[in-house]
Amino acid sequence: MPDPSHHDRVTNTSGAVGSVGDGERKHVVIVGASLAGLRSAEALRAHGFVGRLTIVGDEGSAPYDRPPLSKQYLSGAWGEEKLWLRARGFDELNLDLQLNVRAESLDVASLALSTSTGDIAFDGLVIATGARPRRLPEPLDHGDHAVVRTKAHSDELRDKLRDGAKVVVIGAGFIGAEVAATARCRGCEVTILEAAPLPLERQLGPDMAGVCAGLHERNGVTLHTGVTIVATTAKSVTLADGRSFAADVVVVGVGVQPNIEWLQGSGLTLGNGIECDETCRAAPSIVAVGDVACWPNARYDERARVEHWTNAAEMAEHGAATLLADLNGTPEAALSYMPVPYFWSDQYATKIQFLGRVGGFDEVRVVAGAADSGKLLALYRRGDRVVGALGLSMPRHVMAYRRLLLENASWREALASVPVAKAPGA
Amino acid sequence: MKIVVDFDKCQSNALCMSAAPEVFEVRDDGYLYILQENPGEEMRAKVEEAVRLCPTQAITIE
Numbered sequence: 320m321p322d323p324s325h326h327d328r329v330t331n332t333s334g335a336v337g338s339v340g341d342g343e344r345k346h347v348v349i350v351g352a353s354l355a356g357l358r359s360a361e362a363l364r365a366h367g368f369v370g371r372l373t374i375v376g377d378e379g380s381a382p383y384d385r386p387p388l389s390k391q392y393l394s395g396a397w398g399e400e401k402l403w404l405r406a407r408g409f410d411e412l413n414l415d416l417q418l419n420v421r422a423e424s425l426d427v428a429s430l431a432l433s434t435s436t437g438d439i440a441f442d443g444l445v446i447a448t449g450a451r452p453r454r455l456p457e458p459l460d461h462g463d464h465a466v467v468r469t470k471a472h473s474d475e476l477r478d479k480l481r482d483g484a485k486v487v488v489i490g491a492g493f494i495g496a497e498v499a500a501t502a503r504c505r506g507c508e509v510t511i512l513e514a515a516p517l518p519l520e521r522q523l524g525p526d527m528a529g530v531c532a533g534l535h536e537r538n539g540v541t542l543h544t545g546v547t548i549v550a551t552t553a554k555s556v557t558l559a560d561g562r563s564f565a566a567d568v569v570v571v572g573v574g575v576q577p578n579i580e581w582l583q584g585s586g587l588t589l590g591n592g593i594e595c596d597e598t599c600r601a602a603p604s605i606v607a608v609g610d611v612a613c614w615p616n617a618r619y620d621e622r623a624r625v626e627h628w629t630n631a632a633e634m635a636e637h638g639a640a641t642l643l644a645d646l647n648g649t650p651e652a653a654l655s656y657m658p659v660p661y662f663w664s665d666q667y668a669t670k671i672q673f674l675g676r677v678g679g680f681d682e683v684r685v686v687a688g689a690a691d692s693g694k695l696l697a698l699y700r701r702g703d704r705v706v707g708a709l710g711l712s713m714p715r716h717v718m719a720y721r722r723l724l725l726e727n728a729s730w731r732e733a734l735a736s737v738p739v740a741k742a743p744g745a
Numbered sequence: 746m747k748i749v750v751d752f753d754k755c756q757s758n759a760l761c762m763s764a765a766p767e768v769f770e771v772r773d774d775g776y777l778y779i780l781q782e783n784p785g786e787e788m789r790a791k792v793e794e795a796v797r798l799c800p801t802q803a804i805t806i807e
């Protein structure tokens with residue numbers, strides 16, 4: 320647990336929680352005390368909300384950040400002091416942070432939330448319950464397989480990533496790839512087993528996914544693709560072709576699923592997460608943000624759930640504005656949420672950064688660097704528009720495209736601002 | 746307004762630079778340089794955006 324100064328206002332609640340907002344003052348409840356939940360609270364206050372604010376979260380620890388859990392925190396390079404979200408504490412937000420409290424059900428019609436410690440009435444609700452690791456289907460699922468979503472998961476796994484340990488990672492998505500890279504850096508012997516013919520193809524398109532897959536071999540990690548797993552034990556994985564892999568630890572990274580079961584029967588529309596309108600609204604005075612929320616992003620003509628850090632932060636800000644519009648009786652003032660999504664992944668010494676969306680792209684062009692140099696900048700075209708920019712260890716250059724992507728720039732404009740030699744790309 | 750960056754946390758990913766290029770620059774050597782440690786108030790909105798975008802919360806405004 321962190322130093323108490325990190326969470327002065329944290330109440331480790333065991334008793335029932337206060338009810339309706341007092342008189343004029345509205346009560347907003349946020350469910351989920353992680354990135355999207357905290358950013359919602361910050362944005363509500365920043366937008367001038369002076370009513371009561373309660374955050375309910377089912378984890379016991381003070382809120383922390385997840386990306387380091389498969390990178391610097393898992394490797395041991397960072398201690399827990401670098402994980403805390405809002406290391407400066409919660410005083411200035413003037414809120415009631417209830418940890419270890421689980422939201423159990425919601426009734427949209429009566430604006431009532433039931434939690435593990437009692438019922439809470441609210442005027443406005445932010446749902447930010449995120450996602451949890453998907454497990455292997457029965458009978459392949461095994462309680463001893465490691466996953467990485469929480470701080471406790473990362474602590475547990477780190478102990479097993481000893482020099483020389485054999486590690487089998489199932490799934491070569493971002494988390495699997497990062498765990499593999501971190502395990503390799505700690506001196507483990509690492510094998511990745513991936514069902515798809517090419518990992519990350521959906522996120523990056525085939526050519527660039529191929530470049531990223533190549534990082535594993537180059538760093539001494541074996542990647543088997545197109546495999547079918549037919550049996551597992553705590554310490555082994557067997558494939559349909561008869562090959563078997565022994566391991567000191569098996570790590571499963573086969574994606575995540577949104578935490579929506581508690582909302583069954585609530586009156587909200589559930590599908591691929593909580594289905595929202597283009598303003599992040601799930602119902603009047605109820606918004607959903609972060610990994611749990613699905614919404615139509617008009618910029619790309621697609622309805623999607625985005626499972627990345629920056630979206631959780633940006634969507635929380637947007638959702639707060641929508642919620643305040645509803646609470647002020649001006650729902651029509653809510654704006655469409657149309658971000659240029661961003662994600663990064665650190666694998667071995669390579670910094671992968673992607674801005675935009677690849678869905679339905681017509682062409683990808685490497686405009687600087689080269690695959691074998693470890694540094695590369697690639698642009699994605701759809702029609703006559705630039706829709707994505709990928710950088711491998713070229714941060715200043717890839718980030719220079721953020722503005723062009725926000726402006727829905729043309730392909731021609733994008734090519735015109737390609738960095739030449741050492742000239743800045745900004 | 747004074748800009749403080751925790752360089753132990755900074756990952757040089759240049760998100761801050763995309764929000765406020767007048768203040769933050771990640772160079773080809775892979776390091777972040779602060780171009781103005783005490784930017785004027787007219788830069789506040791951009792710097793606050795940089796603070797929010799920074800994935801490691803490495804930037805604070807004092």
Ligand SMILES: Cc1cc2nc3c(=O)[nH]c(=O)nc-3n(C[C@H](O)[C@H](O)[C@H](O)COP(=O)(O)OP(=O)(O)OC[C@H]3O[C@@H](n4cnc5c(N)ncnc54)[C@H](O)[C@@H]3O)c2cc1C
Nearest residue numbers: 351353354355377385386422448449450609610626627628
């Ligand atoms: C190991 C790892 C590495 C990552 N690396 C990157 C990266 O490099 N780049 C990137 O862009 N993104 C990365 N991400 C993704 C990023 O961390 C997530 O997008 C982000 O955490 C989403 O925030 P969230 O608040 O929406 O959801 P979450 O962080 O999942 O938080 C949801 C919270 O709600 C709680 N909760 C759930 N149900 C209930 C309930 N019924 N009642 C009360 N509380 C509840 C959960 O316990 C949790 O605390 C990574 C994620 C992980 C796990």
Ligand code: SF4
Nearest residue numbers: 755756758759761799
């Ligand atoms: S956004 Fe944060 S981590 Fe990235 S370069 Fe700027 S200060 Fe460093």
